[in-house]
Amino acid sequence: MRLALAVGLAVLLTACSSSGSSGPDAGETPVLHSPTPTPTETIPPKPPPPPPPRACYRLGYDEALAPTSDRHPSPCERLHTAVTFFVGSYDKALPVDGDAVHRLESTTCPRKFAEFVGGTLDDRRLSMLRTVWFTPTVAQAAKGAHWFECVAIALRGDQTLAFLRLPVLGALGRPISRERYALCGTADPTTAGFEQRICSSPHSWKALRTIAFTPGKYPGQAHVRSAGQQACQDAGRSVASDPLQYRWSYQWPSLQQWQDGQTYGICWAPG
Numbered sequence: 001m002r003l004a005l006a007v008g009l010a011v012l013l014t015a016c017s018s019s020g021s022s023g024p025d026a027g028e029t030p031v032l033h034s035p036t037p038t039p040t041e042t043i044p045p046k047p048p049p050p051p052p053p054r055a056c057y058r059l060g061y062d063e064a065l066a067p068t069s070d071r072h073p074s075p076c077e078r079l080h081t082a083v084t085f086f087v088g089s090y091d092k093a094l095p096v097d098g099d100a101v102h103r104l105e106s107t108t109c110p111r112k113f114a115e116f117v118g119g120t121l122d123d124r125r126l127s128m129l130r131t132v133w134f135t136p137t138v139a140q141a142a143k144g145a146h147w148f149e150c151v152a153i154a155l156r157g158d159q160t161l162a163f164l165r166l167p168v169l170g171a172l173g174r175p176i177s178r179e180r181y182a183l184c185g186t187a188d189p190t191t192a193g194f195e196q197r198i199c200s201s202p203h204s205w206k207a208l209r210t211i212a213f214t215p216g217k218y219p220g221q222a223h224v225r226s227a228g229q230q231a232c233q234d235a236g237r238s239v240a241s242d243p244l245q246y247r248w249s250y251q252w253p254s255l256q257q258w259q260d261g262q263t264y265g266i267c268w269a270p271g
Contacts, residue, residue, distance in 0.1 A: 047144025048136065050087050056080040057151070061159050064151075067097075069134045081161040082132075083168055085116040086150040096141035101148065105133040109150035116152060119172025125210045125264060127172055128155045128162070128198040129181050154181055154198060162198050183207040189251040189268050205249070206271035208235040210264045213253075224252040224265060232267035239269050 056076035063069060064082060074080050088108055094100050113131035114124060130153050136145035156162035162181075171177035184203035187193040197203045211228035213219065228250045236248025252265040 050147035055084040057082040086112040092146035118170040123172040235267040236269040
């Protein structure tokens, strides 16, 4: 009776130990397979946003001449030296540092600048207000940025910027701001001590009018020199306190200035 019980227990244990195991892989750890991942769409990063319109900046002279700017806008209620007046765009297929983009901004910004500051062509030529422009960096353009920014500045001197204390929008159409941003000098323009100055800074001479020439080939120094003599003398007499004793000066364009776009001369007088 005891033997039969032992045999029966052995059979039961054998059955339990072999349950779920069969074939040559019996006893191995089963391999778990993760589900097939769902394909995901790669979303490109957003391109850097363009500058805000009418943004104000506190730029230095060298920063204003750079092709790009990393300055953050400043509140326009605080002192600033630059203000954005137009933001445009170009074909993103074009290289940001290529000739096509440069031609676009160098023609668009002066045209928009004339609309922004107002006044006549002569007013703008007799002003220290200028326009510069910025594009995205090459790295920003690679991320999809394709804007350009037109910015107005005022030169205080040859290599310094003036604070824009009066609004630049329509400035040359208003007598007070036109006078503030006007072109003056530290001395007679024909002397070695002459430097251009904004008229809101200390000065001793003032630009009165321009002598315009037809753009194209440089007509030669003799021609541009003689063309403004009488007109500038008359302009000097018109602002003198004594029409019999007065001083005047004429600054004609050099070949280099002509090639840079200054196709006009300037009449000066003490003031």
